[in-house]
Amino acid sequence: MKKIIDISQPLDHRTVVWPGDTPFSYDLTWTTQDSGSVNVGQIQMSTHTGTHIDAPFHFNDEGQRVIQLDLDVYVGDALVIHLPKTNSIGPKELDGIDLQGITRLLIRTDAWTDRRVFPSEIPFLEPQLAGYLADRGIRLVGVDLPSVDPLDSKELSAHHQLSAYGIAILEGIVLEHVQPGAYELIALPLALAEADGSPVRAVLRTIRDEKGG
Ligand SMILES: Nc1ccccc1C(=O)C[C@H](N)C(=O)O
Ligand SMILES: [Zn+2]
Ligand SMILES: [Zn+2]
Known part of the structure; x- marks a missing residue:
């Protein structure tokens, strides 16, 4: 059996968000007691909470919204x-890593392992990485961090460069x-028609079948 490894952050009121952004909340609009039959919940959250994808509209007014994104990129x-x-x-950091035939690159930095607090500093992607990855056929890059740019960046160079090279x-x-x-x-985004980003349930499946087929 191929094993599923969950690589998503759980979402609850403790989930850390970008400083100043909307906290995550889940509340019951109706309880079984109120309604006589069902619990019905509502969630409020920033589109950049926990494990999520950025649509180009996040950093470019003319950029694609979530529903316009090519889903192929998020599966494979x-x-x-x-x-x-x-x-x-x-x-330089990727020197010696063979990216031949790789379409999606996930980078484990271990720089944000205490997810109860927002990090004060994170490693960032150098803007020139985008062209390097695109040349090697990469179409998606994932990080275990809240951003691909430095936390205080206003230029968002890595976001813009990745997007310019068509890298999700x-x-x-x-x-x-x-x-x-x-x-x-x-790691599929929700079908959000207008949004600049979307939470995803991201999982990895092992390639080779484990014992038991
Ligand atoms: N939520 C924010 C609020 C204000 C300013 C930036 C953010 C971000 O989310 C940036 C981050 N690079 C992101 O794409 O998730
Ligand atoms: Zn984001
Ligand atoms: Zn981002």
Whole structure:
């Protein structure tokens, strides 16, 4: 059986959000007692909460909204690489990693493992990484961090460069329990027609069948 590894952050009122952004809440609009039959919930959240994807509209007024995104990118073979203790990630950090035939690259930095607090500093993707990845056929990059740019960045160079090269952005994945290697990724956004981003349930499936077929 192919094993499913959950790489999503759980969403509840404790989930840490970008400073100043909408906290996550789940409340019951009706309880079985009120309604006589059902519990019906409502959620309020920022589109950039927990494990999520960015649509280009997040950083570009003319950019694609979530529903316009090509879903192919969010399902398929992915390579998990481990780059701990690095301040930034550029072509140099990927030197020696064979990206031949890789379409989706997930980077485990282990720089945000205490997810009860928003990090004060994170490793970021160097803008020149976008062209390097695109040249090698990468169409999605995922990070175990709340952003691909430095937290205080207003230019969002990595976001813009990745988007310019047609590379999709997946943020806030949980990889500390994942060994580097090849997997199948599934991280589909909701069919949000207007949104700039979407929470995803991100999972990895092991490629090779484990014992028991
Ligand atoms: N929620 C925010 C509120 C204000 C300013 C930025 C954010 C972000 O989410 C940026 C981050 N690079 C992101 O794409 O998730
Ligand atoms: Zn985001
Ligand atoms: Zn982002």
